[in-house]
Amino acid sequence: MKAKVGDRLVLEPTHPGSPRRVGVITELHHDDGSPPYTVRWLDDEHETLVYPGPEGRVEAGHR
Known part of the structure; x- marks a missing residue:
């Protein structure tokens, strides 16, 4: 996993009913x-x- 400042980090729930x-x-x-990243x-x-x-996954942010 690679990221840049401004990208979004999305964490999918690992337990039913938990939020993304x-x-x-x-x-x-x-x-x-x-x-690691500071988020x-x-x-x-x-x-x-x-x-x-x-x-987790990284989505490109607006730069």
Whole structure:
């Protein structure tokens, strides 16, 4: 998985009834765009450090 600042990280739920999470990548921690990422979640504007698993995907953001 590779990303750039401004891309969206989408985490699909791993349990029935859990919500999908969508956030904007605000910081990379490796020059090659590999995880982990600092992500600002769209639902609550909270920022967290994320190591996405197989439920995650990166979508190109607006640059």
